Amino acid sequence: MAAPNLSHDPLGELPLIEGTQTDQTINDSLLTHVLRGAGKGWWMLFGCALSMLGLLVIAISWTLYKGIGVWGNNIPVGWAFGIINFVWWIGIGHAGTLISAILLLFQQKWRTSINRFAEAMTLFAVICALLFPLLHTGRPWFAAYWLMPYPSVQRIWPQFKSPLTWDVFAVSTYFTISLLFWFLGLVPDLAALRETTKSKTKRFIYGLFAMGWRGSGRHWAEYKWAYLLLAGLSTPLVLSVHTIVSFDFATSVIPGWHTTIFPPYFVAGAVFSGFAMVMTWMIPARHFLGLKHVVTMKHLENMNKIMLVTGMMVGYGYLMEHFIAWYSGNPYEMGQFFLTRWHGPMRWIFRTMMFCNVVVPQIFWLKRFRTSIPVMWVAAILINVGMWCERFNIVVTSLHRDFLPSSWKDYAPTWVDLSLFIGTIGLFSTLFLLFLKFVPAVALTEVKELRHELAEHDVVAGETHA
């Protein structure tokens, strides 16, 4: 067909599924990495991840044994790595929800190949994030349940005015919905695994989690509805979770925290960092797991575009913070933004953030970079770094110089802080590698469905060219 296909997705001239694919080839290619034994590479990565996880266990044990004092926190910097990591991980989780829910509702076809992947990342990121609110408290053994509203003999409820209480609801809801959403999407694939696997044990386990899925028409009809409903439920969560996390800061009186722009700015930042994290993992994964035919350059390019957009939103947030500080005439706000952030002791963190989050995404204006695998991978990593620095700026830089110069103090993390951070990366990696090992990284039913849809429209690239 010589003439360009006008009914084609306007977003991309690149195909969503490459090569000539049938249901069987998709089944085979997407289940291979699950069904084949663990390779050397996997074991090596898993070993690395496990040792980092070990560091996490040590750091957590030491924190619980000695107290929060083994961290670098002080007065005035009451929050530091704990909350930075919490916000960072929660933000990373956003890409999954956005891809699964919002793009589903908007019927974006290109989400299909990456949603499983992104949802899993959401789940694991939220698990990493959830460690911190508990660990960062002075007495986690009480925090674990006093934050829950339950009718206790003490007759004290949580303080519903506190954004930390809101956090508990927001994050736990987010986790629950994300888990259900991810699991629901997995069910047909688990059934496919049950059918395909040769090991009896595996068949039992996959069968257990497949929950009796037989692929009947009724199953599919109800499955579709449930999936759509969960997508509808998740959509507000994309906005609400980070909005509420941002309230931890926005409702306070501290210059640098007390800002009304925080909710949208945090959500944009979350999506930004979430996509960056998906890219960071996706690029090597599609290479090593042989997913290039379903996770195509078009997917990557689309994600780069989203990063460009959200990156600019974040940049706008930075600009507005400065503008409002100046416009308010509040000397503390101005001091925070124009002196402390740019020239204070933590200025290098701020400047790194500006470079990574504002300057780096601008390269995606050019298609050349948008479609260059090495460039986008480095950019994604830089954005991850930049977003971590952003949270450092918000949490630590704002706290370490607030109102009275007499109480200004510098902050330095300890080995425990660093271990916890590295350790959560280890936890995330461990979970992710296990995920890659035991469940299909790409939603094969959905990909098959997509193939059919595309075939009906006669636009599956491979077929038309064949």
Add this chain to the structure above:
Amino acid sequence: MSCDDNHEARAKDRARRSLPVVGGDRVGERELGSREPVAGGTGPSQGPENNARPLPLWRSIEERSLLGPHPGAANEFPGGAAELDGVSRRSFMQLLGVSTAIATVGAACRKPNEKIIPFVRRPEETTPGNALHFATAYALEGYTSGLLVESHEGRPTKIEGNPAHPETIGATTVIEQALILGLYDDDRAKQLRRGGEAIAWQTYLADVRTRGAKLAEKGGAGLRFLTGPTTSPLLADLRRRILERFPQAKFVSYGAVANDGAVEGSKMAFGRPLVPRHHLAPAAVILSLDSDFLADGPEQTRLSREFGARREPSRDMNRLYVVEPAMTVTGGMADHRLRLRGSDVGSLVATLCGLLSGRGLSTLGPVGSLGHGQGSWDPKWLVALCGDLERNRGRSLIIAGRRHPPVVHSFCAALNVALGNLGSTVEYGAPLTTDATSGTAALGALAEDIAAGSVDTLVVTSENPVYSAPVDFKLAQLFKRVPNVIYHGLYEDETAATCNTFVPAAHALESWGDGRATDGIVSIVQPLIAPLWGGHTEAEVLSAFVGDGDLGTHELLRRYWRGMAKLPGNLAGSFDNVWERWLADGIVPDTGAGAESGVTINGQALAQAAAPLLARSGAGLEIAFAIDPKVFDGRFANNAWLQELAHPITKLTWDNGLLLSETTAKGLEVETGDVVEITYRDRKVEAPALIVPGHADDAITLPLGYGRTATGHVGRAVGFNGNELRTSDAPWFDRGATINKTGKRFKFAITQDHFTMSPDGRESPPPAVSAPLAEVLNAGSMFHEELEERRGPQAVIHQPVDYSGQAYKWGMAIDLNKCTGCNACVVACQSENNIASVGKDGVGRGREMQWIRIDRYFTGSPEDPEMINQPLGCVHCETAPCEYVCPVNATVHSDEGLNEMIYNRCIGTRYCSNNCPYKVRRFNFLDYTGDISAARELGMNPEVTVRSRGVMEKCTYCVQRIERARIATRIEGRTIADGELQTACQQGCPTQAIVFGSLNDPNSKVSQLHTDTRRYDLLHELGTRPRTAYLARVRNPNPELAKGD
């Protein structure tokens, strides 16, 4: 460590806690209400009821209520009261039985089977749970200050000043506040020993008996006593008795910090050794010649009070000129401060004399002619000062610092006499100490005696002379040459390491004794607790030499005073009655020493004597040694409260630093934290440099009292030891030091790194406001306009809570004009509220726990800055940002407006601290209290929860004191009167800068201060509605020196 040891130790502690432990007839308990002056007090805090008639004395709350207007209130616990609170005694016993059974079953090694023995017969005067207050006294440098010590079930827990004592007037110094911690210091020496062998007191007495007999044969030749400066009549009497028995024996008194300059100086000026006593109440103009009179010396508490009283902004406000090399607390309060090297002070005074003689004070002529007329100071400054002094004849005061040589003191005396200040602001009296001087001269003679081998037995009761004596005496080597050295000390310290016999000393709060204040008033020192580790008093050590060693100090003391021909005070009754009265009051009446009369100066002779002394001045960098406001001469090095206290100027904790000015540092290419090697007279010491604003150029200051090598685990290896450079002929100032960088770096733990109110140049309103007097008095000035914006109601969406219906609305006012930054409030709070210490590492990480801190800001140039202090604890915001962010309701507001912290509920998110704009919340980052010693536990205030790890804490406005007062007044059926209730910081404050009370009482002191024209709220613009208000600092500059001229 076996489990049984633990049991035993705990059981002992328990027994100590629950049994009355003081021997002797301890008398003089007072209840809470008696914190006011007892009789004829002039304190403004007296309640209306107290003004009616002199308060009768009473011995217990029951007795007091019988005397009071509510006889019915005597029945404090009516029959059945135990049933009122919902749990009857019977059901309580049942619960107790069940829980005991459970505890017994579950008792493993961690829960020892402790037997608590209740009072079978309750001791008279003791109501478990109610504190008693005992008057006693403490002598740091020989002169006593009167204290009132709170005691719970026989355990002293808190120290206050005795309002009836002329020197403390109810307030305290930092060091006195910290005595409690020193008392319970587990590192104190516990074993009487001969060499390395533990011996019993009786063995010691036998030793002394045989040795004494031998010495007595030779008339006591070879017997020497090295004591600290003392005013104790008992010790003086013991000395007399010892010298009677051993006529050849010699007594030498030595203290690292001595007042010799003043004594020798008055000898030069008046021809006889006299000691000046100062009065600031009549003084309109004060010139301090490097005298830190507000934070150093035995007069400091009284002088602070008098100074503060005259800081009210009016035409009567006093004006303070300070000349000093390094910034001090007094220098920080100065209206005009001249930084001048210590060795130049002499010529400055001589020049001042010259200038004044030119203005008609002709008696100063001969002395004035010695002045060079110029120096490194601005001549205008001196001229202006001169004019001020001249205009205020008889109402001025010149105080010379005790670091200065006699010649400066003699000029100072001459100036005071010439200005007519004698009898009004200063009076001279005969020295009250047993030895007029206690400096290096007499110690030098002793060192020579030892070197000559003529000393056989040396009894050392002076405070650790081996550490603190000038290095050229080489006491450590000398003491080892003496066949028999008996050392009486609180710790196994540097001196203890050189002695043969070591007698552990009883702490001041464990001892009987006596002593005199600077005005001669005698106080009897009564113990609050029996010696925890069997310490002995100095009197016991000395009395062994006259065969009275087994009498005990109590008996010695009573015998001495009973033996007086005429009892002071002319009191009727038996000696026992009189004695009890003395103990109860804390002072022995009519014992004051009068001023010497007929004090005249021969100007000519003085000038002749002074001329050669004044000429001495070397070249090169000046090295100065400074008395430390925290550990003093090093004797408090093992006191964690003092070590962790932020230095009033540098805010340094857990260290001393080599202080120098920025200019000098630049010249030497030294930065703060650089370790430098100081070379002086071929001796070298390494010290970390610390640049401080307001230090004289070409000079360095070495604070003494650090670098201890032998003391408890707290004070060991903290800082560097300046004594290693200190020599006997130049104990305080000399020229000729050199400094070399070593290339090493040192990390200080400083609580406030920033000097100014806007370190990065932001234009925020200054947290601590100050203004010149003229502006304050002018109602239409900018000052008032600006303050108007920093107080009063603001536009709000939510109506603030109305507290007018409450019985009390607690509030505080802090007058920055009175706060000297002396830190007494900080330690008072720490003691009252069981606040933990976190160590150097903790402070270095920014985790100090003190609930009240003193923010110190400098304004102006770093060379000649003005200093301003701002004490800051929780300000109890009415709309507190900390409260709404707590997810578990652990910090809430009380009906009376207290911002309360519920430790039990706190999970430690630290969100409240983050959202506190004042950053006054403190967090238990680690377990700071879990492993404190059993002894330290005894010193905890039982009315305040000891906080555990992971919990937030902060100033409570001393809620336990509020509740105490509430209970006491409810029983009496009335409300808490203004001034009846004081917070710990307020009570400790020597200048009365802190006022606490109910804002619902329009006549309360605090209400009045809240409506003062100088009142402003810190961070008012945030709308937090703080209950603590500040009153702006007022400076009273000499119009001739006012800025911009």
